[in-house]
Amino acid sequence: MSSARSGSRKASGPGTARSDADRRRDAAIANSVAQWFTEHARELPWRDLPPGERDPYRVLVSELMLQQTQASRVAERYPVFLARFPDARALADADEEDVLALWSGLGYYRRAKHLHAAAKAIVERFDGEMPRDPKELRSIPGVGAYTAGAIASLAFDLPEPAVDGNVTRVFLRLLGEPLSLNTPASQQLASEAARVVLTSSAEGGVGPGLVNEGLIELGATICTPRSPSCERCPLAGLCVAKRVGLTETIPAPKKAAPKKTIHALAVLAIDAAGSRLVERRGDSGLWAGLWQAPTIESPEPIDPATARPGGVAPGEPIDEFVHETTHRTIRFIVCAPAPGKIKPSTGALWKPPAEIERLGLSSAQRRILLNAGLTSPPED
Numbered sequence: 001m002s003s004a005r006s007g008s009r010k011a012s013g014p015g016t017a018r019s020d021a022d023r024r025r026d027a028a029i030a031n032s033v034a035q036w037f038t039e040h041a042r043e044l045p046w047r048d049l050p051p052g053e054r055d056p057y058r059v060l061v062s063e064l065m066l067q068q069t070q071a072s073r074v075a076e077r078y079p080v081f082l083a084r085f086p087d088a089r090a091l092a093d094a095d096e097e098d099v100l101a102l103w104s105g106l107g108y109y110r111r112a113k114h115l116h117a118a119a120k121a122i123v124e125r126f127d128g129e130m131p132r133d134p135k136e137l138r139s140i141p142g143v144g145a146y147t148a149g150a151i152a153s154l155a156f157d158l159p160e161p162a163v164d165g166n167v168t169r170v171f172l173r174l175l176g177e178p179l180s181l182n183t184p185a186s187q188q189l190a191s192e193a194a195r196v197v198l199t200s201s202a203e204g205g206v207g208p209g210l211v212n213e214g215l216i217e218l219g220a221t222i223c224t225p226r227s228p229s230c231e232r233c234p235l236a237g238l239c240v241a242k243r244v245g246l247t248e249t250i251p252a253p254k255k256a257a258p259k260k261t262i263h264a265l266a267v268l269a270i271d272a273a274g275s276r277l278v279e280r281r282g283d284s285g286l287w288a289g290l291w292q293a294p295t296i297e298s299p300e301p302i303d304p305a306t307a308r309p310g311g312v313a314p315g316e317p318i319d320e321f322v323h324e325t326t327h328r329t330i331r332f333i334v335c336a337p338a339p340g341k342i343k344p345s346t347g348a349l350w351k352p353p354a355e356i357e358r359l360g361l362s363s364a365q366r367r368i369l370l371n372a373g374l375t376s377p378p379e380d
Ligand code: SF4
Pocket: 170, 173, 174, 222, 223, 224, 228, 229, 230, 233, 234, 235, 236, 237, 239, 240, 241, 242, 247
């Protein structure tokens, strides 16, 4: 790996010539990260075996759960999910309802649907066994370059990059490249740099899985977006950004897209037996496939006098709150219909709270239907 700073050499790839100095640097990065990770890795439930020796299905589950969700929250849900779906066949055979219910609290429910589709593909196309080949891994629904690299390296110890935003940030700083994160240029640069480091580690007898997971951990815990802990970093002596004082300005800031505001009017209809009226959301868009109290959403404020969520006249407001997701601000008004005959539209069902608890619900709808707090991560 060599600096790709403007006007200097491009990052070398496996097919390009590398100088002895580059090779020594690649080896130093691999060795330093591997040693640091061996000594400082956090204990997490998906790290039950050393990197390079793990069950590929379990790597798939943990990696999909970890996308956009804090490790501490995944640590709570991962063992529960695996107890119910211990392998690809068990997950492939499950009802989507059950999969979404066990995903509750992790947010970004599209990932649960992708994981379910992935399990079906693994059973149908690979007889229930995850393939080793990164190209075949990428042919599985929901498995992109990062996840394929994570599975190939953490399960099969192959020198495949697994470059997420954290790892990209590490390489941008290491190389002193003032690019923004999540751009094609920065991802390509980080991916090429990671590949030469991993190839170097494999040649030197250091497991690529160990180095990959070390890089991921370093980006998550040491080389953080703000105030990186350079004094504790195993790469401090090799880092261009640290040497020239650019750790706070690399990566370059990216202009955030403004959040969309959505107005939502929900009705909490409860019958004489205590059952609540619920409906299932559509198969695409926000919270696809999850259950909810009948709810109408609009970019404009909704007039309860004329709106009819689920065919029900909303009645008096009983709650009002704002729910933030990564890309949206959702302003909820919750109404209670007047007692008496409620004639819901087709598709809405009465269900008791014990049954609702087992359904896939967003945390906003959990608050509405079960009076539970909003404690979940951003959901989109
Ligand atoms: S020295 Fe600092 S900026 Fe450089 S890789 Fe380590 S933590 Fe990141």
